[in-house]
Amino acid sequence: MVSQTKITPAQFKKLSSIVYKESGIVLNEKKYNLLVARLAKRMRLKNISCVSDYIQLISDSPDEFKEFIDATTTNHTYFFRENKHCEYMIRTLDNTKPLKIWSAASSSGEEPYTIAVQLLASLFSFSIYASDVSDSMLKKCRRGIYPNDRINKIPLPLLHTYFQKGKGKWQDHVKVKPEVMKYVTFDKYNLLSDMPCDQFDIIFCRNVMIYFDTPTRQKVVTSLLKALKPGGYFFVGLSENLHGLDHGLSVVLPSGYQKK
Ligand SMILES: C[S@@+](CC[C@H](N)C(=O)[O-])C[C@H]1O[C@@H](n2cnc3c(N)ncnc32)[C@H](O)[C@@H]1O
Incomplete structure (x- = not known):
């Protein structure tokens, strides 16, 4: 009430x-x-x-x-959301070089799994570290089970190859196949207070900084950029940008940046 x-x-x-x-x-x-x-x-x-x-x-x-x-927290997300960033990666990057990717603020897992299935289909070698502050979201990520009404943007060939249809009481759901799940590691990470301890080629930090004020965005961006390799890419949500922040990145596409 x-x-x-x-x-x-x-x-x-x-x-x-x-x-x-x-x-x-x-x-x-x-x-x-x-x-x-x-x-x-x-x-x-x-x-x-x-x-x-x-x-x-x-x-x-x-x-x-x-x-x-x-x-x-607002956890809204879906498969193939703002997929231009991933398409850009696939178009531009060399699939013979292993990629280390971070999906920071991955919510219930649709973002990292969307990236994983496309990279697998394009024969990339990669690993994805996916993190969120929310334990309940991380639980959903690790389970990898999604209701059918959340999958309508997944192209059919990818859906058939990388997802299992549920049976019985799960008939209205799909599960991410183990051969996809093994590329994604989930962990709890608070963008505000945790410090990255690895280096990545690509960092997705999308649709979370929109809820932050400018000092917090600056703090988060400064911290994440320490974990981005030179030449690496940084993607924020399509309704977000890094205007007014000190970052030193070049813009490569809308809401997509590259470290010099
Ligand atoms: C709207 S979802 C974005 C999911 C996905 N990145 C996308 O673009 O669809 C925002 C996520 O940010 C997470 N979040 C909020 N504050 C956070 C923080 N301080 N550190 C890490 N994650 C945070 C929430 O738990 C939520 O799952």
């Missing part, structure tokens, strides 16, 4: 500052209804009717704290 959950301006400020500190996501007044709706859902699940009791719970319980942060 979203409408029954009322939060005071002080509670809104407290909760949005918790979200900002932990994930970098800015929840301003325009996001009031979103925060209330997601908070109400958590409170219902925990059988709590008073917002101050819930605020106390997230400060006492690391598990509920994680659930709350999870609930406030």
Whole structure:
């Protein structure tokens, strides 16, 4: 009962500052209804009717704290979303050289699996490290099972080659085949507070920085670029860009950049 959950301006400020500190996501007044709706859902699940009791719970319980942060992130994604970046990679890069790719903020896994099936079909040798701050999303990534209504953008030959149709109670789902899954490693990574400890040829960080303010975007970009090899590519979402940030990259296509 979203409408029954009322939060005071002080509670809104407290909760949005918790979200900002932990994930970098800015929840301003325009996001009031979103925060209330997601908070109400958590409170219902925990059988709590008073917002101050819930605020106390997230400060006492690391598990509920994680659930709350999870609930406030937007995980929307789909297979073959903004595929121009991947098409560019396949067109431009030499498939005889192994590629190390990072899908930072991979949500439920559609992005890294979309990249994997196309690189496999184009005979690239590669590995993908996929990460997200959300444990529940990482669980979905590792399971690799998706409902049929999420797969309509996958070209049929790739769907038939790299996905298994579900049976019985799973008949409305597909599962990514093990021969695809083995190319993708999933791990928890907070773009705000973790430090990359590897070097990549390509980094996808798409449709997440849109929720950050400029100082947070700068911090995340500076940190990610330390993990990008010279000559490597950096892709952000098509509705995002690096305007106003200090990055030293050249633009190679819309929302696509290359390190000198
Ligand atoms: C909208 S999804 C983007 C998924 C995919 N990259 C795409 O473009 O379709 C945004 C993801 O960013 C993740 N996220 C939000 N804040 C994050 C942070 N500080 N560190 C890592 N991931 C974060 C969320 O959990 C969510 O799964």
